[in-house]
Amino acid sequence: MAEKTYREAIIEAMAEEMRRDERVVLIGEDVGRFGGAMGASKGLFQEFGSDRVIDTPISEAAIIGSGLGMALTGQRPIAELMFIDFSGVCMDQILNQVAKVRYMLGGQVKVPLVIRTQAGAGKGYAAQHSQSLEAWFTHVPGLKVVMPATPRDAKGLLKSAIRDDNPVMFIEHKLLYNTKGEVPEDPDFLIPLGVAEVKREGSDLTIVSHSRQVLNCLEAAGELSRQGIEAEVIDLRTLRPMDFEAVKASVEKTGRLVSVEEGYPQCGIGAEVVARVAEHCMDSLDMPPIRIASKDSPIPFARILEQETLPSPRRIVERILAARKWTRHSQDSRLAV
Amino acid sequence: MTEASSSLDPQTRISLYRQMLRIRKFEEKTHELYKAGRLTGMSPHLCIGEEASAVGVISALNPDDYILSTHRGHGHCLAKGAEMGKMYAELFGKETGYCHGRGGSMHIADVAKGNLGANGIVGAGCPIALGAGLSIQKRHTKQVVVCFFGDAATNQGTFHEAMNMSKAFRLPIVWVCENNLYGLSTPIENVAATPTLSDRARGYNMPGVTVDGMDVEAVRAAAQEAVVRARAGEGPTLLEVKTYRYFGHGASDHRPYRTREEEQDWWKRCPVANFRRKLLSEGVTTEADLAELEQKIDAEVAAGIAFAESSPDPEPEKSTLYVYTED
Numbered sequence: 001m002a003e004k005t006y007r008e009a010i011i012e013a014m015a016e017e018m019r020r021d022e023r024v025v026l027i028g029e030d031v032g033r034f035g036g037a038m039g040a041s042k043g044l045f046q047e048f049g050s051d052r053v054i055d056t057p058i059s060e061a062a063i064i065g066s067g068l069g070m071a072l073t074g075q076r077p078i079a080e081l082m083f084i085d086f087s088g089v090c091m092d093q094i095l096n097q098v099a100k101v102r103y104m105l106g107g108q109v110k111v112p113l114v115i116r117t118q119a120g121a122g123k124g125y126a127a128q129h130s131q132s133l134e135a136w137f138t139h140v141p142g143l144k145v146v147m148p149a150t151p152r153d154a155k156g157l158l159k160s161a162i163r164d165d166n167p168v169m170f171i172e173h174k175l176l177y178n179t180k181g182e183v184p185e186d187p188d189f190l191i192p193l194g195v196a197e198v199k200r201e202g203s204d205l206t207i208v209s210h211s212r213q214v215l216n217c218l219e220a221a222g223e224l225s226r227q228g229i230e231a232e233v234i235d236l237r238t239l240r241p242m243d244f245e246a247v248k249a250s251v252e253k254t255g256r257l258v259s260v261e262e263g264y265p266q267c268g269i270g271a272e273v274v275a276r277v278a279e280h281c282m283d284s285l286d287m288p289p290i291r292i293a294s295k296d297s298p299i300p301f302a303r304i305l306e307q308e309t310l311p312s313p314r315r316i317v318e319r320i321l322a323a324r325k326w327t328r329h330s331q332d333s334r335l336a337v
Numbered sequence: 338m339t340e341a342s343s344s345l346d347p348q349t350r351i352s353l354y355r356q357m358l359r360i361r362k363f364e365e366k367t368h369e370l371y372k373a374g375r376l377t378g379m380s381p382h383l384c385i386g387e388e389a390s391a392v393g394v395i396s397a398l399n400p401d402d403y404i405l406s407t408h409r410g411h412g413h414c415l416a417k418g419a420e421m422g423k424m425y426a427e428l429f430g431k432e433t434g435y436c437h438g439r440g441g442s443m444h445i446a447d448v449a450k451g452n453l454g455a456n457g458i459v460g461a462g463c464p465i466a467l468g469a470g471l472s473i474q475k476r477h478t479k480q481v482v483v484c485f486f487g488d489a490a491t492n493q494g495t496f497h498e499a500m501n502m503s504k505a506f507r508l509p510i511v512w513v514c515e516n517n518l519y520g521l522s523t524p525i526e527n528v529a530a531t532p533t534l535s536d537r538a539r540g541y542n543m544p545g546v547t548v549d550g551m552d553v554e555a556v557r558a559a560a561q562e563a564v565v566r567a568r569a570g571e572g573p574t575l576l577e578v579k580t581y582r583y584f585g586h587g588a589s590d591h592r593p594y595r596t597r598e599e600e601q602d603w604w605k606r607c608p609v610a611n612f613r614r615k616l617l618s619e620g621v622t623t624e625a626d627l628a629e630l631e632q633k634i635d636a637e638v639a640a641g642i643a644f645a646e647s648s649p650d651p652e653p654e655k656s657t658l659y660v661y662t663e664d
């Protein structure tokens with residue numbers, strides 16, 4: 001084990017897989033000598049050369065299409081989309097091509113393609129460079145969606161994504177690149193896709209989250225613990241396929257559900273989690289579920305506004321404490337979400 | 338008997354004719370089946386009139402070269418080696434179809450024959466062709482990619498992205514624009530900045546060639562030049578094939594946007610009938626031989642439809658098969 005940053009973990013995962021399998025290539029804007037807009041491919045060009053680390057024009061549809069065309073013809077590409085916000089200009093390639101070609105062709109092809117991209121707010125990048133659009137992709141059959149919260153998960157999940165024969169949206173968080181954690185060095189260290197992890201055990205309440213918000217949830221859980229409430233924090237890690245069994249087991253134990261995400265509140269990941277709990281373990285709930293997301297607006301620029309828009313440990317704690325007073329028969333609907 | 342007008346040997350010329358006639362007959366039968374209410378879904382986009390494009394271009398390829406096709410793709414699919422039976426089965430939505438009933442008319446492809454797929458999204462094949470080209474470049478296999486698209490697709494952003502990147506990276510791609518003068522009802526001349534679409538190649542610093550798409554030998558010759566360039570590592574070519582779809586965009590299209598006279602003029606240039614006449618007048622073949630060839634194709638069509646009709650439906654409980662490899 002060694003202490004590594006999330007960025008280093010991602011670079012290491014790609015480097016190891018590229019050494020292991022000659023078919024793995026990286027393609028995207030400024031991923032070569034420059035090392036990626038987030039520095040998340042530093043050193044790969046130097047080690048693997050321009051045949052396998054390919055700098056493209058600023059043509060996102062061409063990048064995703066290139067990834068798909070390579071995947072259909074025997075390569076295992078990683079296509080980097082610099083910001084998830086740019087998926088708007090290549091959405092057809094992701095939605096109608098990458099996600100569906102295997103199905104439309106009745107299984108004649110496999111699409112071993114990873115689309116690595118980066119999401120999230122907190123750096124004052126404003127409305128077109130700060131979104132968390134994971135729910136869009138989680139909606140679509142044919143894609144897998146992965147969103148790691150820690151360096152260890154980033155490495156193990158990215159390696160699994162590269163070895164997977166299906167298209168994977170691998171969504172990093174821009175505020176996590178410099179975070180540090182223990183990362184195994186075994187080149188065969190893998191974390192399977194579709195398996196959630198309990199990041200903190202607790203008996204009173206289940207908090208389901210993913211990506212950077214997991215860190216906020218853990219901080220919130222620490223504060224709640226000081227107030228006598230033990231929260232269990234589940235990191236979904238993979239949004240599609242979703243490890244609902246892990247959520248269910250926890251909710252059956254705690255009887256309380258809170259979902260926390262950085263995306264927009266309507267039709268988000270929380271909506272899916274809450275809906276599944278309602279369908280499959282409603283009887284276990286002692287309290288109406290709580291959904292915490294960003295505020296329902298574009299991400300603002302000014303720091304004070306941006307902070308107001310995003311979930312924070314304080315907001316998570318406040319919502320939970322307020323809701324615990326709420327009962328099914330209360331007249332006070334202010335606190336019902 | 339007149340002097341032979343072609344540099345091609347008789348066998349090759351007859352094979353070009355045979356392929357065009359296979360496509361013509363496949364499509365005529367498809368139209369009949371649709372009109373008779375025996376095919377469900379969106380009406381198939383027939384390529385009747387455009388046979389010389391599919392056959393001329395694909396005859397210039399090796400079996401392991403790739404193509405990307407379009408919503409008007411039955412001809413490309415057949416010319417690249419697909420079997421009629423599995424194609425009809427797909428049109429009927431049967432389990433034995435190329436896509437096990439998951440694709441239908443707009444997505445039929447025999448991937449094993451190098452067809453990387455047809456597409457329901459106008460212009461969407463162009464970016465995918467780039468990847469096939471990059472993959473060839475990396476593997477040093479000297480294969481070539483042909484990407485088919487319609488005139489209307491040249492107004493998509495994907496076209497621009499792909500043309501530019503293919504030239505910048507010298508990818509082994511032949512861009513084949515099947516200009517049938519219309520995108521659904523819209524005349525390309527009303528919506529394109531360049532009346533000649535191959536002129537667009539200049540903006541990408543690549544060769545742009547326009548060829549008579551009603552002459553299969555001319556198409557083949559033009560495609561061959563582009564294929565040779567691509568295989569030699571000299572980069573992509575934009576080949577504009579001037580053609581015409583004799584039928585509507587789909588079955589419900591009664592073509593109010595064009596005159597019957599215009600259609601008659603194009604019928605006079607029918608790529609199949611004219612090539613037949615040419616082969617006879619140049620003594621390449623005889624009426625008797627052609628009658629036999631035609632009979633064989635009729636039998637192939639009949640057998641294909643019989644296979645499709647007698648095939649089982651897909652199992653409803655397996656409708657989610659092929660979403661993921663684990664399914």
Ligand SMILES: Cc1ncc(C[n+]2csc(CCOP(=O)(O)OP(=O)(O)O)c2C)c(N)n1
Pocket residue numbers: 382408409457458459460486487488489490517519520521586
């Ligand atoms: C992105 C997109 N826009 C619109 C359509 C609807 N549509 C299908 S085919 C077609 C016309 C395409 O014309 P062209 O590319 O010239 O091909 P043709 O049908 O003439 O062979 C249209 C508008 C579509 N399928 N995809």
Ligand SMILES: [Mg+2]
Pocket residue numbers: 487488489515516517518519520521
């Ligand atoms: Mg057209």
